Amino acid sequence: MTLTFDPHQIAETLYHGQFCPMFIDGKDVPARSGEVLNVVDPASNRALATVPCGGAEDVDAAVAAARRAFEGAWSKFTPYDRQEVLLRIADVMERDWEKLCVSDTADMGLPLARTLGNKRRVIGMLRFYAGQAVALHGDVIENSVSQSMFSFTTREPVGVVGAIIPWNAPTAASIWKIAPALATGCTVVLKPSEDAPLTPLMIARLMQEAGVPDGVVNVVTGTGREAGARLAEHPDVNKVVFTGSTATGKTIARAGVENLKRITLELGGKSPLIICKDADIDKAVPVAAMAVYAHSGQICIAGSRLFVAREIQDEFIEKLAAFARGLKIGHGLDEGTDLGPLINRVQTEKVEGYIAAGKAEGARLVTGGARPEGEGYDGGNFLEPVIFADVTDDMTIAREEIFGPVISVLPFDTMEEVIARANATPYGLAAGIFTRDLSTAHRTVKRLKAGSVWVNMYHAIDPAVPFGGLKMSGYGKEGGVEHLQAYLDTKAVWIQTE
Helix, strand or coil: CCCCCCHHHHHHHHCCCCECCEEECCEEECCCCCCEEEEEECCCCEEEEEEECECHHHHHHHHHHHHHHHHCHHHHCCHHHHHHHHHHHHHHHHHCHHHHHHHHHHHHCCCHHHHHCCHHHHHHHHHHHHHHHCCCCCCEECCCCCCCEEEEEEEEECCEEEEECCCCCHHHHHHHHHHHHHHHCCEEEEECCCCCCHHHHHHHHHHHHCCCCCCCEEECCECHHHHHHHHHHCCCCCEEEEECCHHHHHHHHHHCCCCCCEEEEECCCCCEEEECCCCCHHHHHHHHHHHHHCCCCCCCCCCCEEEEEHHHHHHHHHHHHHHHHCCCECCCCCCCCCECCCCCHHHHHHHHHHHHHHHHCCCEEEECCCCCCCCCCCCCCCCCCEEEECCCCCCHHHHCCCCCCEEEEEEECCHHHHHHHHHCCCEECEEEEECCCHHHHHHHHHHCCCCEEEECCCCCCCCCCCECCEECCEECCECHHHHHHCCEEEEEEEEECC
């Protein structure tokens, strides 16, 4: 991709160490405590900006604003009005797409080519949910109680939604939470990750420009321990939607029990990708590599358990390693970068710990794992992409979600065996299979215990198609018509006609 603008210059203009306030009730506000958080560029660990370190009082103010808007001005918007607002949001975000992408890349490191390339999905989400806003309806039900009774249902917004998102896709995650809420008539308090809060703040202000009334969308920055915990437990929040780790998801589920709020959880994964002996190797290699390396492994659906038929394992590993070594590591804003940095030093050291565990438990390191040296790498959280061979199912690197650029290659002999092994995990977020045999594909898809299964591809996501996990990967769906139902309550109405 040839850029027609200077992303580093835009990043400097956007932030330059400035203070970026929270957005509550249509206003820019600091934390009531006055405390701030530093936001750093993961490619250099230099400061980008500061944001408020919001706490319980700030969350309370945001929820109160969202409640006033829900019961006030926003409740008077018709489905057509909400559709118009969503379409205007899509227009202003499309207008400022380059700035949003530069912000995302500077904030969390994903190569700019990938953030720019996500435009169709993100803008498509807004326009998809805009279409759904005028398609929501209840049902007329012929009851068996009495012919003189008319019965039907209405679908009504649940109320105030608390949305907690991770750092690895700020723009997409923000829209995936906010758009269905607006389409259904709900209001939102968004808590972005403290590691990447800048773009969600920008999005909230663009939404105000697009005509979203004050209080409908609020953004509180702060830590998960303080702001996130208060939002999850808040008695006046009707629904919580969360994307993040399974451990945090459990905490949020427990916090919601007190007032039985509705909860959607999209959590971790340890996804299997199966390469059958009849697979097109040259097609499968780059897909298998980028199923993990697309975000330096920092994606919940990473196909990090790579099951390869024993007959083709040696050839596959050789080509996979060559592909990995050919990837360009660098600052996400630099043209041509394939792999950006990990999000912070703590995560980098955690991944290095997994690499050490893999070696100690007997896996063979084929390539990668070192921190690249030289100009452009000083101070950043960079790691060479890793491939382990001779991995067994009981090894730590084959069992635990690493959230780093680490692929574990596991050989298999039969389809019966590999399906059982692929399912032998507490997670069930995603899975994939490469085969030329359509019968093998259909049989395997049916038996894999995962919320999304890709055949001869990986990582396709569309606004109209539901996405979500099974088992310890969470519950509830995002995307598709099913997504909007989670933001609606069903009311049954009975009318005596005689």
